[in-house]
Amino acid sequence: MTQASPAGPAAGRDLTGRRVLVTGASRGVGRAVVGALVAAGADVLGTARDAGRLDALAAEVTGPGRFEPLVADLTDPAAPAVLAEAVARRWGGLDVLLSNAGVMLARDERFEDEPAGTLEDTLAVNLVAPHRLVLALLPCLRAGREPQVVHVSSGAGTRDGMGEPGIGSYRVSKYALNGLVLMQAAQLRGEVAVNALDPGWVRTDLGGQSAPGTVEESAAGALALLREPATVTGRIFKDGEEISF
Numbered sequence: 001m002t003q004a005s006p007a008g009p010a011a012g013r014d015l016t017g018r019r020v021l022v023t024g025a026s027r028g029v030g031r032a033v034v035g036a037l038v039a040a041g042a043d044v045l046g047t048a049r050d051a052g053r054l055d056a057l058a059a060e061v062t063g064p065g066r067f068e069p070l071v072a073d074l075t076d077p078a079a080p081a082v083l084a085e086a087v088a089r090r091w092g093g094l095d096v097l098l099s100n101a102g103v104m105l106a107r108d109e110r111f112e113d114e115p116a117g118t119l120e121d122t123l124a125v126n127l128v129a130p131h132r133l134v135l136a137l138l139p140c141l142r143a144g145r146e147p148q149v150v151h152v153s154s155g156a157g158t159r160d161g162m163g164e165p166g167i168g169s170y171r172v173s174k175y176a177l178n179g180l181v182l183m184q185a186a187q188l189r190g191e192v193a194v195n196a197l198d199p200g201w202v203r204t205d206l207g208g209q210s211a212p213g214t215v216e217e218s219a220a221g222a223l224a225l226l227r228e229p230a231t232v233t234g235r236i237f238k239d240g241e242e243i244s245f
C-alpha cells in the first residue's frame with residue numbers, strides 16, 4: 001500500500017483559486033471542509049437542501065477564498081443539470097467536485113430488520129446521485145485545471161467493513177460507491193482524477209456523538225487528498241494516507 005504525500009498546509013498542490021463544488025455542505029464533514037477550503041483560498045460553491053443552514057455557513061466562513069451557497073436536493077432528477085448550469089455560469093470550468101452528501105437511514109443490527117425501502121432510498125443518495133452529478137459536470141470538469149472528483153465513502157463500505165455487523169444498507173451503498181470510484185477513475189484516466197475519501201467515524205448527525213473523531217480531522221484529510229498530484233486516481237484515502245478498498 002502506497003502512502004500519500006505528507007498532509008499539511010505546505011504540502012502538495014496549492015488550493016488557492018481552486019474552483020470547488022461541495023455537496024452536503026451545510027452540516028457535518030461538508031461544513032468543515034467548506035471552512036477549510038475557504039481558509040486555504042479556494043473558491044467554493046456549496047450545495048445542500050437546507051437554505052437556512054447554508055446562509056448561516058455563508059455568514060461564518062472566513063478566509064482569502066470565497067463561498068457561495070446554492071440550495072439543491074440531489075435526489076431531484078433535475079438537480080445535476082441545475083448545478084452544472086450554476087458551475088458553468090460562475091466559472092466556466094470546475095477544478096474539484098467533492099461529493100460529500102450522504103445518508104444513513106437505518107442502524108439495525110441485521111439487514112432484514114431495516115424498514116422496507118431502506119436500501120433503495122440509501123442508494124438513491126449515496127450512489128445514484130453522485131453518479132448523475134459526475135455525468136452532468138463532466139463538461140465543466142474537462143474544462144477545469146487538473147480536475148479532481150472526490151467521493152466521500154466510508155470505512156464501513158470497504159471489504160473489511162462489509163464483514164462487520166449492522167448498518168447493512170449504508171455499508172452496501174458505500175461499497176457500491178467505491179466501485180463507482182474505480183470505474184470512473186479507469187474510464188476518465190488522463191482527464192479527471194477520481195478518488196474516494198474515508199472521513200473516519202466522526203461526531204456528526206450521521207456518526208453520532210459517541211464517535212471518536214472530529215469533523216476538523218476529516219476536513220484535514222480531505223484537503224490532504226485534494227493536494228495530491230493529478231496523476232493520483234482510483235484510490236481511497238483516510239487522514240492523508242492511502243488505505244485499502
